[in-house]
Amino acid sequence: MSLGYRGLSGCAEASLCFDSATLINPMAATTHSSDNTSSPWSLLNLLIGGALALFAIYWGGGILIGSVFQSIESRSPVETEEVAPADVVAANTVEKSAEAPAAPAPAPEAPQAAAPAAPAAAPAQAADVLEITIKPGGASGLEYDTKTMTVKAGQKVKLTFENQHAVPQPHNWVLCKPGTKDKVLMAAMALAADPQGMAKGFIPESEDILQHTNLIQPTQSETIEFAAPADPGEYPYLCTFPGHGVLMNGIMTVQ
Numbered sequence: 001m002s003l004g005y006r007g008l009s010g011c012a013e014a015s016l017c018f019d020s021a022t023l024i025n026p027m028a029a030t031t032h033s034s035d036n037t038s039s040p041w042s043l044l045n046l047l048i049g050g051a052l053a054l055f056a057i058y059w060g061g062g063i064l065i066g067s068v069f070q071s072i073e074s075r076s077p078v079e080t081e082e083v084a085p086a087d088v089v090a091a092n093t094v095e096k097s098a099e100a101p102a103a104p105a106p107a108p109e110a111p112q113a114a115a116p117a118a119p120a121a122a123p124a125q126a127a128d129v130l131e132i133t134i135k136p137g138g139a140s141g142l143e144y145d146t147k148t149m150t151v152k153a154g155q156k157v158k159l160t161f162e163n164q165h166a167v168p169q170p171h172n173w174v175l176c177k178p179g180t181k182d183k184v185l186m187a188a189m190a191l192a193a194d195p196q197g198m199a200k201g202f203i204p205e206s207e208d209i210l211q212h213t214n215l216i217q218p219t220q221s222e223t224i225e226f227a228a229p230a231d232p233g234e235y236p237y238l239c240t241f242p243g244h245g246v247l248m249n250g251i252m253t254v255q
């Protein structure tokens with residue numbers, strides 16, 4: 001009985017004791033109970049918190065990486081889209097350029113239609129005219145860009161000397177008899193001391209000179225038309241501006 005009582009009293013005492021303790025110091029009891037439960041709960045909280053943190057990092061990182069990839073993916077299609085229209089434009093341009101020559105194609109039909117009407121006469125003469133444009137060449141401009149040319153004996157020549165060069169200097173184009181280049185060159189050098197040399201365009205009065213342009217100022221041009229020499233041979237041409245002809249020369253071969 002006493003044991004049972006003691007047990008009961010123990011229980012009663014324990015509950016009483018607990019109750020009394022709670023009654024005596026509720027805050028302490030609460031704090032105490034809180035402290036008792038904090039160690040396991042804090043570990044769990046730590047684990048949960050850590051898991052949440054890891055999840056948050058994983059999720060956030062996933063979103064971040066995903067957004068980066070999305071932006072890259074969204075950009076790359078734009079680039080391909082940008083390229084694609086360019087290709088299309090290029091293709092259109094090609095098609096247009098292909099169409100453009102196609103359009104002139106009917107135009108040549110008119111000359112072709114006219115050609116059978118007048119087979120040889122006029123077209124043959126037009127083809128016989130040699131049209132050529134010569135400019136200063138090289139880095140210094142003290143040479144011709146065309147150093148050799150070939151014509152048929154007696155062929156009509158339409159020659160344009162275009163004085164376009166980065167180095168602005170006056171030039172001319174003088175055609176001489178075969179083997180007289182140095183002679184003309186010396187005569188031109190003599191003109192350098194002549195007060196009228198510039199006025200004469202530094203073109204000597206010489207029967208060795210067959211054709212010539214005037215002295216052409218920079219950016220200017222002149223076109224001369226003449227019949228090529230009747231005798232086949234190598235006809236030198238040069239610029240007679242003092243000092244130029246040493247390098248600024250060429251050969252017209254008459255066949």
Ligand SMILES: [Cu+2]
Nearest residue numbers: 171239241244
């Ligand atoms: Cu010159």
